[in-house]
Amino acid sequence: MLAALFFVSTQAFSQDVVGTWKTIDDETGKAKSHVKIYKNKSGVVFGRVVKILDPKKRDATCSKCPEKYNGFGKKGQKVLGMLILKGLAKDDDEYNGGNIFDPNKGKSYRCYITLKGKDKLKVRGFIGTRYVGRTQYWYRVK
Template identity: 65%
Template structure:
């Protein structure tokens, strides 16, 4: 009976750590700021050192799928150059884990050719808070991405 209780407690412990240790890695759906409709899929991944990056893997509007970055300037942004396809573009880089969030990185807006400081945090298993800002964290914009897988 004692070994059964120990096995049960161990099972519950490992199940609970899996629930609470959800990761930001995966494919996330973004929403259009104006319409609220799904806009793109972003693949968030880590390199060998655990640093987080994100890339646009699919633009959902077929008319925008072949859009190119007409304002991009690799010299000023370090992300993309003029004429690069937006689909496939790296937009998130350099985030490292700090407690329950990832920060210290940057997010890039191909629409404006602007780079913002960034942090991301899981609000729930399937909802990711993405905050871009200049200067103070309190002066910026927040978007929510929704997990696909």
């Protein structure tokens, strides 16, 4: 019974990537948006833009997205509400095997995410190898 109680308590206190995260632009250092990360019934991770922090960009549409829907968005679609993270599965301490979409460039990249403490998320998008890409740190919205 003690072992069961220990297992339940450690599960309750273990951190997860699910929640709302403030995105920080790795090039400017400025906060850009809030992304809600969630899991489907199979535990696969997805993320959707739920808030744009710059009032001038709240009605922005994806001008560099492809003409046809690419699994993330298409040209003219509002960035607010857009799916930008999909297909990540838990693999030890990280979620990987999915993609991230940059609506500013209209491109998707392979991706992995890792918790760096309970309120900091490392988000790495890359092409080909993990060593050629960009890293952003997102912060949990309380």
